[in-house]
Amino acid sequence: MVAKKMGPRFVKQAVADWLDFAFPRSCVCCGDLLLPSEMELCWVCYAKLPFSVHGYGIQNPVAKSLWGRVPVMGGYYLLNYQSRTMTSNVLKSLKYDGGLIMAKRMGELMGEELLLDPMYSRCDALIPVPMHPKKELKRGYNPALVIAQGLSESLGIPVIERVLVKQNTTVSQTKKNRLERWYQTQHVFGLNGLLTGVGHVALVDDVFTTGATAERCLRSLYAGGLEKASVISLAFTV
Ligand SMILES: [Zn+2]
Missing domain, CATH: 3.40.50.2020 (Rossmann fold)
Known part of the structure; x- marks a missing residue:
């Protein structure tokens, strides 16, 4: 059985996840830890x-x-x-x-x-x-x-x-x-x-x-x- 080749998108996401784990980022407004999909601002603060x-x-x-x-x-x-x-x-x-x-x-x-x-x-x-x-x-x-x-x-x-x-x-x-x-x-x-x-x-x-x-x-x-x-x-x- 041949393993599926990992695409560049998968690799990019894996690197982003690892960076978030190794170097946690905080929301600039509330200070809560950010999810990998959030950029500098959590979704809760963004909505407010x-x-x-x-x-x-x-x-x-x-x-x-x-x-x-x-x-x-x-x-x-x-x-x-x-x-x-x-x-x-x-x-x-x-x-x-x-x-x-x-x-x-x-x-x-x-x-x-x-x-x-x-x-x-x-x-x-x-x-x-x-x-x-x-x-x-x-x-x-x-x-x-x-x-x-x-x-x-x-x-x-x-x-x-x-x-x-x-x-x-x-x-x-x-x-x-x-x-x-x-x-x-x-x-x-x-x-x-x-x-x-x-x-x-x-x-x-x-x-x-x-x-x-x-x-x-x-x-x-x-x-x-x-x-x-x-x-x-x-x-x-x-
Ligand atoms: Zn926030």
Whole structure:
């Protein structure tokens, strides 16, 4: 009798099971051990995440925050954010080990949602909000870029990397008030190339708070020839 040959899928699952046994993983929200099929977040916590009920469009709170400041076609976010909530645990997890997998998965999830929206068929490319190169080197990756890559896989839309550049800020921002910090962000995003002929892009970030970062990024992109823009964020401060 000839034994059945083990397929690559079986081997991959066996390796994953062994890794989970040898190096148990914990849910980033509740700390419970994860099953091999769970990625960074257990299914119970996933079901309890504060998902946004807003669709993608000009009435989305992300887009509304930018009304009168910079032209946008629409906005979208996945999770409501408040400090010390499950969303803050998810955002914190993006900064540590395993954050890369979480960022990618969250991007894919948003992409699966956005596939349902015809507005998205008008989008030509995704542009992540850049991180300062030194900070990115220290962290190992830019969460906004990895979220954009997850979106890209679900939507089939390309990511344009390194066109926006975060430049040096010479003054510490910790002792500045909100207005001074906003003014400072006016000067930290540069453009590395032109976007002439690029129609509609979506700017991608991990968290949207005052909109100052998105506003400055979009102003730079429009100055480089971009025609239309939208904003996608993993979380939105409510
Ligand atoms: Zn959990």
